[in-house]
Structures are given as structure tokens and as C-alpha cells.
Amino acid sequence: MNEKNLEVKINENDIVPAQVIKVNNKTITLKTEDNEIITVDRPKSTIKDKLFLKTMIDILRSGIWIPVNKKLKQLLRYDWFDSLEEYQFL
Template sequence: MTNTSATDIVPAQIIGLGTNSITLRTENNEIVKVKQPATAKKDKVFMQTMKDILKSGLWIPVNKKLNQLLHYDWFDAPIESYSF
């Protein structure tokens, strides 16, 4: 099992979509290239969702150490765990 530190998971914007990869830019202007998940080929809305995120400029979580998109968002924990 790979250890992941808090600094490995960062917000990033999609800046490019390829046939098998997604290119992202972090807040520190680091470029991270990730492979599309294996499930993306079977998921009919995955690429459209990625295009929508690219167009909107949303920031999404990415593990820059493992070069992977995260399948959950920042608020994966129960809302009771957060203080606003």
C-alpha cells in the first residue's frame, strides 16, 4: 500500500483532454498528467463530464504523487465532521 500525504492531494484544473489521458494544472502551476480510469471506457458520461469541468474551470482533487483523479470530492467525510 502506498502512503499518501496531505500535500499529495491538491486542487487542479483540467487543461487538456487526450484519448487516454487528462492534463491538469495545480494551484502552484505544476502540470500533472493522469491516465483515464479503466472504467471511463464503459462510462458513457465520463468524457462529457470531463469536458464540462474543463469548460467551467472547476478545481477538482488530484493525487499528484500517484497521478490519479480522486473518485470522491473534498467533502467525502460526513458534514458533522466540519466546522464552518
């Protein structure tokens, strides 16, 4: 397989704001503006991060909206003020 086949195309319609509605050790459940429920796996890069779950719980309590890729079911490291090419997933 060449690299072009491995690339995942990011459609900007797949990036949506969502509110965290449930947090546990393995998954984060979010609700979009259209009331769609999305469950994402906890990013592997955060397994040893002691502040990640505390931060997710703070986000849940505050009710703020965070960017999520609903197609790939991934949280974004940065918000949508950055250009689409600069999005990085956790």
C-alpha cells in the same frame, strides 16, 4: 510480499486542487494552483463510461477545481470534504 508492503501511504499534501486543461481519450492534463502540470491516465474503470469524457470536458469548460493526487497521478472519486481515509481513486 505481505499486504503492508503493497499499501500506498496517502500523504494529504499529495492531494491538491487542479483545473482540467486538456482532455483526450487516453489522458487528462491538469494544472495545479502552483502551475504544476500533471497528466493522468484515463481511469480504466471509465473506459466503457460514455459520460466520463463529456463530464471532463464540462469540467474543463467550467474551470472548476477538482482533487487530484499529484504523486500517484490519479483523479479522486470524491472531494476533500471527506476524511482522508475515505478517498477513493477512479
